[in-house]
Amino acid sequence: MKAATIRDVAARAQVSVASVSRVLTGAGAVTEPTRQRVLEAVAALAYVPHSGARSLSTSRTDTVGVVLPDLFGEFFSELIRGMDLAARTHGLHLIVSSSHDDADEASAAIRSMRGRVDGMIVLSPHLDAANLAASLAGSLPVLLMNGGATDAGRPSIVVDNHGGAVAAVEHLIAGGARDIAHICGPTGNLEAEARMAGYVQAMAAAGLKARVVDGDFSQSSGHAAVRAMLAEGSHSDAIFAGNDVMAVGALLALQEAGVRCPEDVAVVGFDDVPIAQLVRPSLSTMRINIAETGRRALDRLVDLIRAKDDEALPADVACEIVRPVLVARDSSRANPSINTQASDDGRTAVKSTISSGGHQDV
Amino acid sequence: MKAATIRDVAARAQVSVASVSRVLTGAGAVTEPTRQRVLEAVAALAYVPHSGARSLSTSRTDTVGVVLPDLFGEFFSELIRGMDLAARTHGLHLIVSSSHDDADEASAAIRSMRGRVDGMIVLSPHLDAANLAASLAGSLPVLLMNGGATDAGRPSIVVDNHGGAVAAVEHLIAGGARDIAHICGPTGNLEAEARMAGYVQAMAAAGLKARVVDGDFSQSSGHAAVRAMLAEGSHSDAIFAGNDVMAVGALLALQEAGVRCPEDVAVVGFDDVPIAQLVRPSLSTMRINIAETGRRALDRLVDLIRAKDDEALPADVACEIVRPVLVARDSSRANPSINTQASDDGRTAVKSTISSGGHQDV
DNA sequence: CTGTTAGCGCGTTCAC
DNA sequence: GTGAACGCGCTAACAG
Numbered sequence: 001m002k003a004a005t006i007r008d009v010a011a012r013a014q015v016s017v018a019s020v021s022r023v024l025t026g027a028g029a030v031t032e033p034t035r036q037r038v039l040e041a042v043a044a045l046a047y048v049p050h051s052g053a054r055s056l057s058t059s060r061t062d063t064v065g066v067v068l069p070d071l072f073g074e075f076f077s078e079l080i081r082g083m084d085l086a087a088r089t090h091g092l093h094l095i096v097s098s099s100h101d102d103a104d105e106a107s108a109a110i111r112s113m114r115g116r117v118d119g120m121i122v123l124s125p126h127l128d129a130a131n132l133a134a135s136l137a138g139s140l141p142v143l144l145m146n147g148g149a150t151d152a153g154r155p156s157i158v159v160d161n162h163g164g165a166v167a168a169v170e171h172l173i174a175g176g177a178r179d180i181a182h183i184c185g186p187t188g189n190l191e192a193e194a195r196m197a198g199y200v201q202a203m204a205a206a207g208l209k210a211r212v213v214d215g216d217f218s219q220s221s222g223h224a225a226v227r228a229m230l231a232e233g234s235h236s237d238a239i240f241a242g243n244d245v246m247a248v249g250a251l252l253a254l255q256e257a258g259v260r261c262p263e264d265v266a267v268v269g270f271d272d273v274p275i276a277q278l279v280r281p282s283l284s285t286m287r288i289n290i291a292e293t294g295r296r297a298l299d300r301l302v303d304l305i306r307a308k309d310d311e312a313l314p315a316d317v318a319c320e321i322v323r324p325v326l327v328a329r330d331s332s333r334a335n336p337s338i339n340t341q342a343s344d345d346g347r348t349a350v351k352s353t354i355s356s357g358g359h360q361d362v
Numbered sequence: 363m364k365a366a367t368i369r370d371v372a373a374r375a376q377v378s379v380a381s382v383s384r385v386l387t388g389a390g391a392v393t394e395p396t397r398q399r400v401l402e403a404v405a406a407l408a409y410v411p412h413s414g415a416r417s418l419s420t421s422r423t424d425t426v427g428v429v430l431p432d433l434f435g436e437f438f439s440e441l442i443r444g445m446d447l448a449a450r451t452h453g454l455h456l457i458v459s460s461s462h463d464d465a466d467e468a469s470a471a472i473r474s475m476r477g478r479v480d481g482m483i484v485l486s487p488h489l490d491a492a493n494l495a496a497s498l499a500g501s502l503p504v505l506l507m508n509g510g511a512t513d514a515g516r517p518s519i520v521v522d523n524h525g526g527a528v529a530a531v532e533h534l535i536a537g538g539a540r541d542i543a544h545i546c547g548p549t550g551n552l553e554a555e556a557r558m559a560g561y562v563q564a565m566a567a568a569g570l571k572a573r574v575v576d577g578d579f580s581q582s583s584g585h586a587a588v589r590a591m592l593a594e595g596s597h598s599d600a601i602f603a604g605n606d607v608m609a610v611g612a613l614l615a616l617q618e619a620g621v622r623c624p625e626d627v628a629v630v631g632f633d634d635v636p637i638a639q640l641v642r643p644s645l646s647t648m649r650i651n652i653a654e655t656g657r658r659a660l661d662r663l664v665d666l667i668r669a670k671d672d673e674a675l676p677a678d679v680a681c682e683i684v685r686p687v688l689v690a691r692d693s694s695r696a697n698p699s700i701n702t703q704a705s706d707d708g709r710t711a712v713k714s715t716i717s718s719g720g721h722q723d724v
Numbered sequence: 725c726t727g728t729t730a731g732c733g734c735g736t737t738c739a740c
Numbered sequence: 741g742t743g744a745a746c747g748c749g750c751t752a753a754c755a756g
Binding site for chain 2 (some may be wrong): 002003048049050051052053054055056061063071072074076077080081084085088093094095096097098099111112113114115116139219248252255275278279280
Binding site (some may be wrong): 377378379380381384390391392393396415417418419420421477 | 741744750
């Protein structure tokens, strides 16, 4: 028993396929009686339009693709959540494609999307926009979020990683820290490199000596980095981690070693993933409103798709910059309450900081 | 400048479209010279097959759909991660559709997938399988993960929520707890109801009085539930939360109130989301290997699709049951180390517990 | 207002 | 081995 097609419906309703199409799409006038007969037949046959076929003739798929390097951790899931929310309001489907570590895989993924999506959002922290453009199929609208340099002339959204890193370091310095170590992200990752560069610059500007420990954005690497530092007899009084996940790993390693945070070592992360406010001490970080950024990315993509359709409206090729906002929590607080368990002094301060960012804590 | 079609390639290579197709799909023999000419033309025109059109003639989309109620929190993102991993190994695309709170929305989402996917995985904790089946388009292979009763005759994977809840309560009782409260999930959610039922039954079996506090699976609801309990002068010595997210909220509320965990109140959650081992005290919970479950779901769906194609192989309509495993961490440990910060006594015990579950901690 | 017909881009029989 | 023709399911012109 195969699924009914539009012809089956037409036959049963004693009308032409065109009329069925008109009733279903809403376009074109149809007389009430025929309309009723069509709807009746549709119900009787449990007919559902074949969106694939429809796409072929309208050349619109009502689907957008999202290619991203990974799906692990809260960052990407939050991003996708924001995109999904926006997609729903536009009546679009979302097709995700992840785990593309290298350029070739990403290219293949992008190519395989042709004829399947109306546009795509590409996150590829390993590639620069130029390389990526080469592998793009046809003139499909694409919004880049590759964290590279502000690549002029190509629609994109990038996070100000450099500026965020500088702000994080300055915050630690303001809190009294002098020997600030940085746990960096994976080599080759543009976001990680920009954050490290910001750290190095801010340290130099303050006349402090930079110290970078390797990491790869994973929690275990943050944990390992701190253990290595401690084993070497580190005297650091602060740590700026390349992302929150590593910062959490660092926090745990400090706890295990009996090092107090923030009294002995202050810690600041990057991203403000949901966990950040749940760990103890709560994690100070550079907030990126992740879900909101995802929503914004999808909205812009929709505009690009419209621009392509209408020809009239110009495509918005701007490189939008998301500026992270410092969220000072307990892990970098100068005078944390003695007993964080029983007090919510910290929380009050956190709330004010956060509400300024238009977000609600806990 | 429009994208090239198979005809453009054929023209440039001086061959028929059929030959181009043969070269690209690999099916059918082609002489080497023509083969070269085709590949050359493909490269010259940067031709990429239109997967939408291909789908229409092969009636395979190489895409599977996942409809789920929400995308918030770590549970669903972990699940999707597992599915995405499996999808990649099968060369399939994943199209996600979320935020379907009620039956109608879910049905619409399911319907809109016809002609777009080869099969789908449906998570709909608000619907029973029977209702859902009604809204299914044609005979599309569907794997259910709706948490309902083991609905015979329909391929599905369900978590043994009832059994898990019983095990959680028994664990708390074994630890000395007698007045165990339960923070339940949203009404109408089948998973939540099964967990509550398990709790009630286990309490009754032990001759203890059950006490249920409302929650909705959100962290804030867990937080609010504990605050309410405390305000009423609760004497509970343990809390079994309907999921980890609420358990974390509960943990924070206890801390804020100066109530020690697990000394004064032990807490056990459900799911074992990644955060569970990051909070302090680390959260005891009923582990579901989420990503693995997602992978398994996709693998089974692939089998169903194959079975539909081959006619020969029978469809596996079994209702697979995932049994949660108790992971005892600090939040329910009878004799936690006095200073969790400086010691890793706890971690040792945790590790052993977890490794028995075939997983690695931290 | 309605029915007929021509594509959308591709895979795939069939004859050659 | 190769090419011409048909069909996948639907929308959109075009006649009637």
